[in-house]
Amino acid sequence: MPHIPRSAAVSTLVATALAAGLLAATTSSASADQVRVHDIQGTTRLSPLAGQQVSDVRGIVTGVRGYGSKGFWIQDTAPDDDRATSEGVFVYTSSTPTVKPGDAVRVSGTVTEYVPGGAASGNQSLTQITKPTVTVESSGNALPAPVAIGARSVPAAYAPKGDPAAGNSVNGLPLKPRSYALDLYESLEGMNVTVGSARVVGATDPYNELWVTVKPHESSTRRGGALYGSYDSQNTGRLQIQQLAPVSEQPFPKADVGDTLTGATEGPLDFNQFGGYTLTARELGKVVPQGKGKGLQRERTRPQRAGELAVATYNVENLDPGDPQSKFDALASGVVTNLATPDIVALEEIQDDNGAKNDGTVSAAATLKKFTDAIVAAGGPRYAWRSVDPENNKDGGEPGGNIRQVFLFNPERVSFTDRAAGDATTPTGVVRVGKRAALTHSPGRIAPADSAWTNSRKPLAGEFSFRGKPVIVVANHFASKGGDESLTSHHQPPVRSSETQRVRQAEAVNSFVQEVREAQRDADVLVVGDINDFEFSATTKALEKGGALRAGIKTLPRAERYSYVFQGNSQVLDQILVSPGVGRFRYDSVHVNAEFAEQNSDHDPQVVRFRP
Known part of the structure; x- marks a missing residue:
């Protein structure tokens, strides 16, 4: 395939652009007789004319954007025969363009490679003409065929x-x-x-x-x-x-x-x-809309049977008392109607009592009362809760919001075993009480001083009793994917820098579960929450290491394994993993949010049912 060579000087300019996000102009110029749009675009992702001045580049205006990144697109009506070279280019004006679609124009300016988000994002660059001088030769022309x-x-x-x-x-x-x-x-x-x-x-x-x-x-x-x-x-x-x-x-x-x-x-x-x-x-x-115009319907899971314990996880997306009552009501209805009132619900992203106001407040009692009141109003039980308040601004998330995990539980069906409740900095441990594993602090946090949890939510562990049988649940919200490169990165494969911390977090949780199993081999342990990673990821493999846990979502048919939709990909972020002691279980990813334009959260809740 033809390849327009780039000189060492242009290569240097490209390197500079990738460092700064925008290629700087040079004093060189390309003749109008030589330069058409496909010459600017070239046969690679970076223009062979990057940094150069070009004159009288001809094209028909195909689109005008007067907001955001303001400018317009032109397309050459005399294309070459090379499939690799684009015939269109964006002209960045910085102010509202005065041209309109169908205008035949001549554009002079500087060819640049702009990296949206900056070089650190890893994004590919957009070839464009900047600081343009535009001459309109005629109007009302037919647009190039799409x-x-x-x-x-x-x-x-x-x-x-x-x-x-x-x-x-x-x-x-x-x-x-x-x-x-x-x-x-x-x-x-x-x-x-x-x-x-x-x-x-x-x-x-x-x-x-x-x-x-x-x-x-x-x-x-x-x-x-x-x-x-x-x-x-x-x-x-x-x-x-x-x-x-x-x-x-x-x-x-x-x-x-x-x-x-x-x-x-x-x-x-x-x-x-x-x-x-x-x-x-x-x-x-x-x-x-799909479904003969009825549109997509929100799923409902089946209720648990008398002898089944139902445990759910739900990321409620920065919930705080300042949110409208309608959000609390919708989430509450989801717990009661769509999740069929689970016995235990691990919540992620519960914010403190004044949300993102950064004044040192860490209590979330008001948030939880408003939410549990809404559940009662929706026809559900009066859930009790347990949690550990974080240190101010130590767990990541929105500054001042102090998000944390919380256990809700239905006291009519399950009881919580309180054991010397821990605080933000005191780790819970595992001891053997009789023939069973027990926590030294319940609720308590797992290894909060471990650097794996720096600027991230610390896992919340708690003991429950269902019909006299103990169950240990660990609620998690692992480090986000912020900082990872997109699938369209110029690095292929893209760099997943955030995965390193999540793997370390998974290793810490796995070690904790192994401790529980050393104290009681057949202990019922559930690791639940927003794991922020896929079921096939290194993070999930680290959680499952040594047979300590099994990812429940893998028991679903492949086409149903998702809890989140990102850039058109239905994917797994939220998970429930179970220890071998759990034995048989039924898993459900309840699709109520991620696929909808109208969302109460951007995550779908997960639920598992089993007989302890």
């Missing part, structure tokens, strides 16, 4: 392996749009593209964007999503959809997973920080 992106055109492989000599970066590799999905999208960067009717795999979010797949049968879940089942199944057909019209002029449609964006959606293909390749729609299709 390139159709569909199941047949998008390759099955996601991305090439990065060049080891360049730190596993793909930036310098020749694009192979017939071989790799990311190479195809890069070869269309800035061009007018279209997708036909496509299934929604990521619900409309608060930022007025959604995700579709152009591959109807790729990793489909029973409810219409796209399952992320391994690090090698990135789901190549996913594409983010935004619109060019501001929502004040054209409301963005509300769509749930499994709905269909019907008709043609057409506009320039952009690259941004929060989704990678994005179709910025000049023309947007219509959303048709």
